[in-house]
Amino acid sequence: MRVASALSAKRTDEFAKPGRLVEVRFVKGQSLSLTASRLLALMILAAGGDAWRDTPHRMRKADIRRGHKSNERISDMLEELHRTLFAEDDRSWRGKKATRRFSLIQMSKEEAEDEDGVEAGWIEWQFTPDARKLIQESETYAVLNRQAVLGFRSAYALKLYELGALRIHRRQPVWRCDMPALRAALGIAPDIYKDFAQLRRKVLETAKAEIDQLAHFQVHWKEVRQGRTVVELEFRFEAKDAPAQIGTVDELARHSAGRRPRRDGAVEQLVVAEEPSGPADRVAPTTIDAVVAKVAGALSAKIIGPSPAPAAGFPTGSLRWAGGEEFLAIGRTHGGGWDIDLIADAYRTHMGERLERLSGTKLTRSWQGFCESYVARKGRPG
Structure with missing residues (x-):
């Protein structure tokens, strides 16, 4: 909490998330959506060094929406946080090994929209005693970047990013887990991605691509097998060198719309040559016009048909009928x-x-x- 207070005082995009809160696992069959995971991270950021106190915390709706004008999804995210259960190993009253299940949010309030406009809206919440205990007793912490948290498009990538940020500065920045532990940590439902090749492609490779682009470190993993079956994974987190760190900062400052093409190397680079030395070597205006027309034509070719008209209302019947x-x-x-x-x-x-x-x-x-x-x-x- 002292680290969280210090980072909050600096007023940067960095904030601390308690280690025990990072490592808490989902109850089997439950997980948080990407939007709810982001909201939880923003709640930790807003609470700062007071997150462990038995007191309400507050945040503007505008800080959650990231510039969007709609507030409808905020209610859904809060309700999702209320009903999602987490688990942690504990001891029973007899001293036996036990699993403790709990939620993180015990109360929330959301201001209704009024004549003051949506920009004036706030939410208020309070962490449960179990969550406050985890926060207060954490001896480790992960330093997260707000822009990176909001930039992820995969909930699995965001969770693995938090686990990596927790370990990156340790002497051995490694996380070793078996398959049930991986699913519990990332919130992967037991009935999806049962084949490891599919899990590798849909979860691990997607997460790695996003983390390598947005985080201040890179992630690699090694598969441990028994016969042909993958039984364990060893994740290693490596800090980026200075040029790569600068590239990450630049990427976080750019618009997210072209992030995936930039990651996949599908963005064409426009190279401007040095100005020619003589008038005879100058590029003709007609040539410049042709280049501009070619680029504009390539962009417009990707737009299929006119933009759809805004939806007037939600259909009353089947969405498979005309209008839905x-x-x-x-x-x-x-x-x-x-x-x-x-x-x-x-x-x-x-x-x-x-x-x-x-x-x-x-x-x-x-x-x-x-x-x-x-x-x-x-x-x-x-």
Whole structure:
């Protein structure tokens, strides 16, 4: 907590997350979505050195939305944090080995939107006694970067980033775990990625690509096998050298829209040559115009058809009927394989009369957030 207070006083993007809170594992079958994981990190950042105290903490909604105007998903994230259970090894009253299960948030309040506008909205919360005990008794900590936390697009990458930040400055920056421990730490549901080749491709390689791009360190792993079966993994975290660190700082300052193409090396570089020495060697204006036209044509070729009109309202019937195509596409992308109309019925019930007041971008973001939270609550269909 002293480290957290010191980092908070510096007013930088760095903040400390207690080690025991980083290493706490998810209860089997439960995990936090990416948006809820980000919110929890922002809560730790906002609480700072007072996170262990039995007192409410507060944060502006604008600091959660990252510039978006919609607040609908904040409610879903808070509810997800309330109902997600974590586990830690403990001792029973008889001194026997036991597993203690608990939640991290015991109370939260969210201001309703009023005439002051959404920018004036705040949330208030209080950590549970179990969470405060973990925070107070932690003897280690992970120094995280706020921009990196908000930049991750995979919840697994964010969790592995926290585990790496906790170990990077140790004498042996290594994390060794068996497969059940890996799933519990990252929140990988037991019914997905049962084949290790799929888990490696969908989880580990994706996480490594994001961490190597956004973190101040890189991650590597070694697979330990018994026969052909992977039984353990050994993760090693290596600090980047100075040029790579500068590259990471530059990347965090750039817009996230082109982050994946930059990571995959799919971005074309425009090289400007030095100015020619003589008038005869100067580039003709027609040549410059041709280059600009070529680039503009390549960009416009990627846009298929006109931009869709903003959604006027949520369909009352099946999303497979005319008028529900946009919501159907969002449901297929973020619904985790569940029947889209089943999620839509649950969404209508959850929103009630509020649904009539939503339209356009607010409506589509609310629908996407509900699909993500639905998968987080239910897992994936068998």
